[in-house]
Amino acid sequence: MRVVVPVNRLPQPWDETRGLEAQEVQARRARHGLNDVRGQPPRSVLQTLREAGGDPMLWFLVGTSVLYFALGERVDGAVMLLAIAPLLGMDVFLHHRTQASTEGLRxxxxxxxxxLRDGxxxxxxxxxxxxxxLARVEAGSQFPADGLIVRGRGLQAEESSLTGESLPVRKQPLERxxxxxEPAVDAVHWGLAGTRLLTGTAWVRIVLTGPETLYGSIVRSARRERRARTPLQHAVAHLVAVLLAVAAALCAVLALVRWRQGFGWLDALLSAATLGVAALPEEFPVALTFFLGAGxxxxxxxxxxxxQAVSVENIGRVTCICSDKTGTLTEGLLRVARLLPSPGTPPEALLRTAVLASREEGRDPLDVALLEAGARDLPSLPGPAREATFPFTEERQRETSVVRQGPGALLAAVKGAPERVLDLCALAPEAxxxxxxxxxxxAQEGNKVIACASRTLDAAHWHGGEPERGFDFVGLVACEDPVRAGVAEAVRECRDAGLRTVMVTxxxxxxxxxxxxxxxxxxxxxxxxxxxxLEARLADTGTVPPVDVVARAVPAQKYALVKALRKEGEVVAATGDGVNDVPALQAADVGIAMGERGTRSAREASSIVLLNDDFGTLVRAIAEGRQLFSNLQRCFLYLLLIHIPLVGTAALLPLWGQPLLYLPIHIVWLELIIHPTAMLAFQAGARPGRLTPVRMRPAARFFSxxxxxxxxxxxxxxxxxxxxxxxxxxxxxQDIARARAVAVASLTLASASFAAVLTRLRTRTARWVCALTLGLSVLLLxxxxxxxxVGLHPLHVRDWARVAVAVAVALVPLLLARPRDEGDGRSSRAPRRTGRPQMAPGPP
Structure with missing residues (x-):
């Protein structure tokens, strides 16, 4: 990576050792502002509430509540008001989360x-x-801004949270x-805000501050990325709008017709009010909120x-996972993987040499891995009496320790780049x-490989310098960042279900x-x-090429990949645990952070946090999300199946001049059956087994x-x-009371039957709800x-027979076209994905 340097920001000469004068500091601060990544003040609570109040679903619930109170239905009105709280809370939380993400980044x-100022x-x-x-950065300290390193030796920086690089990064002073x-300078000469210096002391000439730093660009990405309403929210809002318009038109027509038929204005208003209560689609937004909460x-x-509750929906629609490698797919820590000792050298001797050449101070990840392996496999190794240490530098690419072996004897142990260590040893060309x-x-297997060598020294003739020759080659040590347990199985399960997985590192x-x-x-x-x-291909073709791994990726490229995938119709889940993942987490449909190792910034920017850092948990979460689709679709099917005959008969019979089929008390009774059935009977959880694909569905349509x-x-x-x-x-x-009882019995039996068919009575709750519906209805009637x-008369046997026949006839097409359960784990293996994904799940 190369970073552009605006030369006009640097004093001349740029590499001089003096700092700025006080007047220069004031002038530059007035020109460039404070070194603050936020760039703008946080949004106030009042502004957040004002924006959240623009949601039309919110005002629909308010209007419905007012209508219920006007009709005297205080319980239903209160329920509508309570349903406002979670909807408003989700919008407010979205704004709060963005602000918290920025604070986490800071x-x-x-x-x-x-x-250095004023000398x-x-x-x-x-x-x-x-x-x-001109800033001085000591080992263990963070770089205050982005700048060019002008002085320093043996510099290493930890940049994993910013760039995704799991190993320490060597840094070098820029000589010219x-x-x-605006020349471009390689990243090896840069100290970056948000990263930490591990070894050495660096003098840095500050170039970019605040929002202009690489860290600041991440914050800007996190702030400007706003999540649109999900397809399910759009679909529910559209469905509610259509049903509301139909209900309003029916109520108006019914009131007018009843008045023209001579029934009087009171009958006309009662007919319209009864139909309105039956036809208002308030169950749909309430069901959506309830189901998301259950998810x-x-x-x-x-x-x-x-x-963020709507993420329960989004995760079920995921078609592509963009995953960070370090700390997500792998453990994020180096481990000794293999020891290859030279002939005649025990593996313990090789490990001992590597441990002797390591230091506890500085906490270099490689030294940590070697020391942990030594503590585990060499418990009897005494603490060496270290006489001298020659630390790793970029020029020497090795580290040497001289330790006391015994009276008058010293041992020089060296580890480092294999080519440098081999140069110290007298080996035959073939060897x-x-x-x-x-x-x-x-190295081709992805290991970090070091070589080790040693030689004995005569304490009497050693004058304190680092030995340059005469070493005996001891062997090679291979370290790796291990793959997390269970990740390979989770990746395979995603592939079998048609989910595309892209590793970005x-x-x-x-x-x-x-x-x-x-x-x-x-x-x-x-x-x-x-x-x-990848960036060049995106700029050239505008499409994402077939790719499984993006290596040497910087945050902007990961962000661009997520945006491009979404543009192509993918529903993207981005996982990560570092600051470098924040833009992608914000841009994705579902941002998923690792809870154990993730930074606060990643957790605040995400919509889902995996508490156990298990990639397999993501697969199970997707299964739950897909089951939510199935549950919610069946719930809405049930609501429409029961409301079509209810609203149709409540409107058509009075239009034909018949007496009112349902009194308000009958509507209340039926709603007391419909609401619990819709909310409780369709709460099946995902069954264990293979993650199943979902069928393609245009985002603007709720039902096919x-x-x-x-x-x-x-x-x-x-x-x-x-x-x-x-x-x-x-x-x-028979009198009208018994005829009305036939209608109520038909709808209650239909309610239990439709629910039984759609839920398959999989859960205990579904069985209880259906049984209680039938039992209480029989008692009431x-x-x-x-x-x-309730103004009804008990039914005769032949009345119940007619009710049973009417419901049975309606059940026949439903039984023949019973929806497949996408969460039962019995679907066939998903087709292999080639190029652009074949599955693009939408709303149910």
Missing amino acids: SRLAARALV REEDVPAEEVVPGD LPPGA VYRLARRQALVR RREWELRVEAL GDHPRTALAVARRLGLGGGHPQVLTGDA GGQWALLTVVGGLMACGLVWAYARSLAEG QVPALASL
């Missing part, structure tokens, strides 16, 4: 900085650092600035903490070539390829592109054409059967005292 920046060193708040400042007004609880039980081939083979392509093969990405033959190559046809046929048959049973009862001379309370 928490990784340096709080103070040591700068002396000053300790100032990091926000007061300006372009042109390239010509031009949040269910995912929490699976160790997935949902920070050296053999070891070089082994190094190459281990800052590592070398060779290392990334080795990890991808262990994971089984691309079916064991992963396609690898570098971030620069076939499902609308099924709704029309079943609802129409039920309405016709209900009218037939009602008419037959009147034709036999057949017990004379109870029936008289």
Whole structure:
């Protein structure tokens, strides 16, 4: 990676050792502002509430609540008001989360900085650092801003949270600035805000501050990325709008017709009000909120903490996962993987040499891995009496320790780059070539390979210098960042279900390829592109090429990949645990952070946090999300199937001049059955087994054409059967109260039957709800005292027979076209994906 240097920000000469004068600092601060990544003040609570109040679904619930209160239905009105709280809360939380994400990003920046001003060193708040400042950064401290390293030796920086690179990055002073007004300088010469210096002392000439730093660009991406309403929200809003318009038109027509038929204005208003209560589609937004809340609880039980309820829907529609490697697919820590000792050398001797050449101070990840292996496999190794240490430098590429072996004897142990260590040893050309081939083979497997050597010294003749020759080659040590347990199985399950998985990492392509093969990405033959190559392809063609691994990727490239995938119609889940993942987490349909190792910034920017950092938990969360689709679709099918005959008969019979079929109390009773059934009976959880694909569905449609046809046929048959049973009862001379009882019995039996077919009675709750519906309805209708309370008369056997026939006829097409359960784990294996994904799940 190369970063452009605006030369006009640097003092001349740029590499001089003096700092800025006080007047220069003030002028530069006035020109460039504070070194603050936020760039703008946080949004107030009032502004957040004002924007959230623009949601039309919110005002629909308010209007429905007012209508219920006007009709005297205070309980239903209160329920509508309570339903506003979670909808409003989700919008408010979305704005709050963006602000919290920014604060989380700022928490990784340096709080103070040591700068040279007016000829002396000053300790100032990091926000007061300006372009042109000369800052001193000690080992263990963070860089206060982006700047060029002008002095320092043996510098290593930890940049994993910013660039994704899992290993320490070597840094070098820039000796000469390239010509031009804005030359590009390689990243090895840069100290970046939000990263930490591990070894050495660096003098940095500050170039970019605040929002202009690489860290600041991440914050800007996190702030400007706004999530649109999900397809399910759009679909529900559209469905509610259509049903509301139909209900309003029916109410107006019914009121007018009843008044023109001579029934009087009171009857006309009562008819319209009764129909309005039956036809208002308030169950749909309430059901959506309820089901999302249930999904949040269910995912929490699976160790997935949902920070935004609509993500329960989005995760079920995921077609592509863009995953960070370090700390997500791998453990994010180096481990000793293999020991290859030289002939005649025990593996313990090789490990002992590597441990002796390591240091506990500085906490270099390689030294940590070697020391942990030594503590585990060499418990009897005494603490060496260290006489001298010659630390690793970029020029020498090795580290040497001289320790006391015994009276008058010293041992020099060296570890480092294999080619440098081999130069210290007297090996035959054939033997050296053999070891070089082994190094190459281990490196191709994605390992970090070091070589070790040792030699004895005579304490009496050693004068304190580092030995340069005469070493005996001890062997090779291969370290790796291990793949997390269960990740390979989870990746395979995603592939079998048609989910595309792309690994995005800052590592070398060779290392990334080795990890991808262990994971089984691309079916064991992963396609690898570098971030620069991907960026060029996106700029050239505008489409995402077939790729399984993006290596050497910077945050902007990962962000661009997520945006491009979404543009092509993918529903993208982006996983990560570092600051570098924040833009992609924000841009994705579902941002998923790792809870154990993730930074606060990643967690705040995400919509779901995996509490156990298990990639398999993501697969199970997707299964739950897909089951939510199935549950919610069945719930809405049920609501429409029961409301079509209810609203149809409530409107058509009075229009034909018949007495009102339902009194308000009957509507209340039916709603008391419909609401609990819709909310409780369709709460099946995902069954264990293979993750199943979902069918393609345009985002703007809630039901397919076939499902609308099924709704029309079943609802129409039920309405016709209900009218037939009602008419037959009147034709036999029965009173209107018994005829109304036939209609109520038909709808209650239909409610239980539709719910039983759609849920398959999979859960205990569904069985209880259906049984209670039938039992309580029979009691209400057949017990004379109870029936008289609601203006009904008990039914005869032939009345129940007509009710059963009417419901049975309506059930036939529903039984023949029973929806496939996408969560039962019985679907066939998904087709292999080639190029652009074949599955694009939409709303149910």
